[in-house]
Amino acid sequence: MGRMLSIQGKLTIISVALMTPLIAVSLFSEQLIRQQLSRIEFALQGGDAIVDIWDYTIETTLSPKELPKPVNLSPSVLSMDGRLSGLQEKLHDPELATHKRIQAAHDAILTISGKSELSNILSSKSPELAMVLFDRGAELVFRLERLASIGIRLSKKNELNQYDIMNVMVAGGQFKNVADNVGRVTRIEPYVFPETARALISHVGADYRKLNSKFQGQAAKIVMGADKHRDGQMLVVEPLVEAEVAFEHGINAYWRAVMTASVDLIHQDRAELTQLYFLVIGGLAVFTVICAGAAIVLRRSIILQTQEIEAAYRATDQQNQELEALRRQAEHESHHDALTGLANRRYLERELDIRVRNARQAAGGIAVLHIDLDRFKMINDTLGHAAGDFVLEHVADVLHRETRSDDVVARIGGDEFLILSYSKGEHEPLSRMVNRIIESLSKPVEFDGNLCQFGASIGVNTATGKELEDFDSGRFLSNADIALYSAKEGGRGRYVFFNKALRAETEASKSLSDELILGLENGEFYPVYQPQVDAQTGEWIGVEALARWEHPEKGGLSPSVFIPIARRLGMLARLDEAIMEQGLKDLTHWDAVGIHVPKLSLNLSEHRLADPAFLDWLETHDLPVGRLSFEVLETVFSDDFDDVRRFAVDRLQELNIALEMDDFGTGHASLAGLLSFSPQRLKIARELAGPVDTSERHARLVSGTVDVAAALEIEVLAEGVERKEQADVLRDLGCQSLQGFYFARPMPANELVKWWRGNMVAKPSRSSHAV
Numbered sequence: 001m002g003r004m005l006s007i008q009g010k011l012t013i014i015s016v017a018l019m020t021p022l023i024a025v026s027l028f029s030e031q032l033i034r035q036q037l038s039r040i041e042f043a044l045q046g047g048d049a050i051v052d053i054w055d056y057t058i059e060t061t062l063s064p065k066e067l068p069k070p071v072n073l074s075p076s077v078l079s080m081d082g083r084l085s086g087l088q089e090k091l092h093d094p095e096l097a098t099h100k101r102i103q104a105a106h107d108a109i110l111t112i113s114g115k116s117e118l119s120n121i122l123s124s125k126s127p128e129l130a131m132v133l134f135d136r137g138a139e140l141v142f143r144l145e146r147l148a149s150i151g152i153r154l155s156k157k158n159e160l161n162q163y164d165i166m167n168v169m170v171a172g173g174q175f176k177n178v179a180d181n182v183g184r185v186t187r188i189e190p191y192v193f194p195e196t197a198r199a200l201i202s203h204v205g206a207d208y209r210k211l212n213s214k215f216q217g218q219a220a221k222i223v224m225g226a227d228k229h230r231d232g233q234m235l236v237v238e239p240l241v242e243a244e245v246a247f248e249h250g251i252n253a254y255w256r257a258v259m260t261a262s263v264d265l266i267h268q269d270r271a272e273l274t275q276l277y278f279l280v281i282g283g284l285a286v287f288t289v290i291c292a293g294a295a296i297v298l299r300r301s302i303i304l305q306t307q308e309i310e311a312a313y314r315a316t317d318q319q320n321q322e323l324e325a326l327r328r329q330a331e332h333e334s335h336h337d338a339l340t341g342l343a344n345r346r347y348l349e350r351e352l353d354i355r356v357r358n359a360r361q362a363a364g365g366i367a368v369l370h371i372d373l374d375r376f377k378m379i380n381d382t383l384g385h386a387a388g389d390f391v392l393e394h395v396a397d398v399l400h401r402e403t404r405s406d407d408v409v410a411r412i413g414g415d416e417f418l419i420l421s422y423s424k425g426e427h428e429p430l431s432r433m434v435n436r437i438i439e440s441l442s443k444p445v446e447f448d449g450n451l452c453q454f455g456a457s458i459g460v461n462t463a464t465g466k467e468l469e470d471f472d473s474g475r476f477l478s479n480a481d482i483a484l485y486s487a488k489e490g491g492r493g494r495y496v497f498f499n500k501a502l503r504a505e506t507e508a509s510k511s512l513s514d515e516l517i518l519g520l521e522n523g524e525f526y527p528v529y530q531p532q533v534d535a536q537t538g539e540w541i542g543v544e545a546l547a548r549w550e551h552p553e554k555g556g557l558s559p560s561v562f563i564p565i566a567r568r569l570g571m572l573a574r575l576d577e578a579i580m581e582q583g584l585k586d587l588t589h590w591d592a593v594g595i596h597v598p599k600l601s602l603n604l605s606e607h608r609l610a611d612p613a614f615l616d617w618l619e620t621h622d623l624p625v626g627r628l629s630f631e632v633l634e635t636v637f638s639d640d641f642d643d644v645r646r647f648a649v650d651r652l653q654e655l656n657i658a659l660e661m662d663d664f665g666t667g668h669a670s671l672a673g674l675l676s677f678s679p680q681r682l683k684i685a686r687e688l689a690g691p692v693d694t695s696e697r698h699a700r701l702v703s704g705t706v707d708v709a710a711a712l713e714i715e716v717l718a719e720g721v722e723r724k725e726q727a728d729v730l731r732d733l734g735c736q737s738l739q740g741f742y743f744a745r746p747m748p749a750n751e752l753v754k755w756w757r758g759n760m761v762a763k764p765s766r767s768s769h770a771v
Contacts, residue, residue: 039117042076046116049077050109056091057105080115084108103346110327120320339389340396343410348418349473351408355420356463356471365464367423367430370480371399371437373415374455374492387447391454398440402433418477425464427497434458434495442493458495459484482506513565515551520574524550527579527586528746531756532601532717532739535731540756542599544631544739545583546746547575572605577617579603586749587624595756601629601660609648618655629658631683634665649677660717664688665705674712682709684735686720692733693725699733706734 056071070092078084090096090104113119335347343351355366373395380388392415399409399417408420423430441456461480463471483498485506490496519525527545534541549557566572580602587600608614609632630652652659658680665688684705692698702718709716718730721740730738747755 043116043118043121046112046118049073049112053105053108081111337411340393340411342396343408345412348408348410352473356468360468365423365425367421367462368480369419370459370484371417372457372484376415376454379452383450390447391452394445402436423462425462438493455493457487459487461498513569516562516565525578527583528748529752530746531744532737533743535735535738543597544601545579547579576605595753599627599629601631604630604632606633609645615651626656629660631660631662633663634661681715681717684718689718690720693729703733
């Protein structure tokens with residue numbers, strides 16, 4: 001009996017000795033599995049929160065008519081990172097700009113995916129899948145919102161001006177960027193992915209390629225001025241609206257399918273680990289009754305499982321490092337310009353907020369330089385976009401070289417750059433830097449055997465002291481833009497510091513701009529007519545139509561007030577047509593009442609000869625043969641007289657419409673320009689003709705001009721004649737015709753009828769100073 005007990009005791013000791021380490025390993029495995037299950041549960045909570053954030057962002061940006069249920073992150077999710085509470089508030093802030101709310105959603109998604117280890121777990125299956133969920137989706141929403149905002153703004157206009165044309169070009173770049181990003185998403189093949197989702201994104205990608213091609217073609221027509229309608233609704237909105245619908249239904253459905261597939265993958269892992277967990281717990285019970293051999297086999301199995309889990313951890317860590325590198329690269333690309341490597345507007349705005357806080361604490365200040373390149377468009381148009389890209393890269397190098405190491409240099413689009421710098425508000429050091437930049441950029445650079453000559457205009461704005469207390473970044477940058485505009489108005493290669501008077505002038509100009517557009521629609525612009533006289537016979541030979549604006553509140557306004565505004569708005573063509581339409585009607589009326597005006601001279605703005613719509617306008621009107629003349633400034637016909645304007649001049653000659661060079665002597669027309677243009681008449685500017693009877697120098701200049709015109713068989717008319725002595729000298733110097741207050745002031749069409757009948761032969765005006 002004792003011997004039996006001894007054997008049983010030995011067997012018990014052997015069994016316990018064999019099973020004890022096995023049970024210990026099992027308990028250790030059970031702990032690891034429990035930790036992994038907890039990790040997966042935590043990741044799934046993060047996934048649910050990301051889905052809520054994404055859905056809310058999509059609905060509020062693409063379908064803002066009915067606000068969805070607000071996002072309420074659970075306490076466990078909010079505890080992941082202290083910044084999530086603030087980001088949640090930004091999502092619901094209706095006053096916050098749309099792109100900033102999208103940025104808040106993007107930051108929240110990246111934070112939750114990292115803190116909940118959702119991105120780490122997904123990366124073990126497919127790093128590309130995690131990239132779609134946490135980067136590409138938010139980037140597409142951000143770019144589409146930008147694109148849609150341009151489309152909405154243009155859709156409200158029946159006719160586009162030159163600034164709208166620039167927006168069309170910007171929209172073209174945004175649209176291409178969206179299409180490219182959709183293309184990148186379509187090339188991602190997740191580890192496990194529903195066939196329906198792949199079909200969805202392939203369909204959306206094809207739609208975007210077609211829409212992009214359609215939009216780029218439409219935009220090209222607008223930019224080249226080939227389409228005569230320039231209707232924002234007809235040419236711009238349709239492809240943009242189609243793109244918005246395609247994104248809302250396609251990309252969102254695709255993203256939800258990807259997220260669903262990803263969550264299913266994590267659920268599968270959880271199910272497998274749960275089964276393994278119960279297997280281990282069951283094994284602990286079995287170990288007490290099974291034989292030592294079975295225990296050893298089970299022990300080996302658990303050890304192998306543990307080794308696999310540890311290997312999986314190591315692989316996951318490696319993939320996490322790769323995913324983090326990809327995230328850092330994506331973040332850098334989202335904050336920098338792809339061509340020049342400079343910061344973009346998004347990065348600069350973020351840096352501006354930081355520097356304002358730093359300047360407040362240090363009792364310092366900040367400055368911004370808004371730089372716009374002069375003659376850059378000419379380089380793009382003549383030498384191609386490769387030359388333009390080369391110039392932009394050169395400009396980036398110059399700006400880096402001429403600024404301090406802690407300055408932020410950004411390209412914000414096209415040929416515009418911003419420099420953000422710490423400054424105490426003193427103009428002198430900023431002026432030195434600005435002068436260096438202008439001087440460096442004025443030097444030509446060579447590209448493919450061609451010299452690229454360009455320059456820069458710069459607007460400067462500073463903020464110090466109390467200006468930083470209630471700081472508005474949008475207004476701060478807008479003020480620099482106003483200063484830039486003032487610099488460009490004064491000529492190329494200049495810089496201007498912003499001051500309050502500039503903003504007041506801009507706001508007043510903006511108010512008058514709105515009233516000008518309304519005035520054109522309400523017919524407030526009309527022509528007045530100033531007669532022209534034969535210098536030898538005194539007979540009336542025609543009239544010049546001059547634009548006037550009868551403002552409902554300010555009364556009559558002269559062209560010096562509204563012409564610059566119309567030019568900035570791109571409305572000169574509409575103003576020209578309004579005056580020409582009324583001029584033709586008045587000429588017909590004069591004929592009907594027995595007043596024969598031999599010639600009607602109409603002023604033509606500088607860019608109309610290069611506008612195909614101008615020739616279309618002429619073709620649609622019944623023009624009086626041989627009685628119509630267009631006056632253009634001499635600056636239009638400089639040495640770079642192009643084929644487009646040459647064609648327009650030839651067509652006008654075919655229509656028997658005369659051309660006159662207005663204000664001759666105030667621009668920079670050359671003899672080559674005169675030979676190429678061959679106008680029927682030169683109009684000597686009042687600046688030359690005015691003092692001709694008191695200044696021998698002016699008399700010689702007029703005489704020389706008459707001689708050149710005679711050699712080229714061109715008639716000469718002198719403007720601004722106000723005295724008899726002046727008229728006599730101009731006649732003796734060879735001017736064939738005269739115009740000015742000495743003979744008659746400009747008058748409305750109805751007054752001209754009475755005046756013409758009583759003045760069949762020229763005589764001094766009662767309002768003149770003639771004796």
